[in-house]
Amino acid sequence: DAKTTQPTSMDCAEGRAANLPCNHSTISGNEYVYWYRQIHSQGPQYIIHGLKNNETNEMASLIITEDRKSSTLILPHATLRDTAVYYCIVKGYTGKLIFGQGTTLQVKP
Amino acid sequence: GAVVSQHPSWVICKSGTSVKIECRSLDFQATTMFWYRQFPKQSLMLMATSNEGSKATYEQGVEKDKFLINHASLTLSTLTVTSAHPEDSSFYICSAITGAGSTSPLHFGNGTRLTVT
Numbered sequence: 201d202a203k204t205t206q207p208t209s210m211d212c213a214e215g216r217a218a219n220l221p222c223n224h225s226t227i228s229g230n231e232y233v234y235w236y237r238q239i240h241s242q243g244p245q246y247i248i249h250g251l252k253n254n255e256t257n258e259m260a261s262l263i264i265t266e267d268r269k270s271s272t273l274i275l276p277h278a279t280l281r282d283t284a285v286y287y288c289i290v291k292g293y294t295g296k297l298i299f300g301q302g303t304t305l306q307v308k309p
Numbered sequence: 310g311a312v313v314s315q316h317p318s319w320v321i322c323k324s325g326t327s328v329k330i331e332c333r334s335l336d337f338q339a340t341t342m343f344w345y346r347q348f349p350k351q352s353l354m355l356m357a358t359s360n361e362g363s364k365a366t367y368e369q370g371v372e373k374d375k376f377l378i379n380h381a382s383l384t385l386s387t388l389t390v391t392s393a394h395p396e397d398s399s400f401y402i403c404s405a406i407t408g409a410g411s412t413s414p415l416h417f418g419n420g421t422r423l424t425v426t
Contacts, residue, residue: 236417241400241420242420243402243418243419243420244353246414246416249412251412287352295415296343297343297404297415301352
């Protein structure tokens, strides 16, 4: 499964959009991009996933570049409760999710 | 939907004893479950993959005789930490999916905090 690269940490003002980038330059054609987040001392929470088209759900939007080598997770109106570690993961046919270090998002009032 | 329940949420045990952690899919059948371990300030590390009715597949470096996994039904997988030692103290998290090759997202339990004294 392809590896991903994310910034270690980011800050965002409450009420503003949080844009979390992810690079996955070695992604192959059948691999999906998944985003999860983990709030301290809890299990990871699924946010969104996609293959090549942009996706949106009640939590977030996922923008995948045309060459699929990078993506951005957008939280449209960040709240303090969105403070968490966000993981971008590329999953292939094995079904395994291999976690990297993720991005620690701090939402500030 | 897609709720994964993990029990217990925390456990303290003495060195040398064994501890069993249960992972249940409450509203779906999970043909495949995954077990992770997470040390403080680190990311989740995949330990093993378990498929219902067959032996678990362990990741490199994970001792299969120490971390016994049983996936006896489509809704229950258990992880037993045998002869636990203080270095086994960690946050153990399970996840479940309806099919290993599926693109459906994995759903995670809320983890079990194991402390070995």
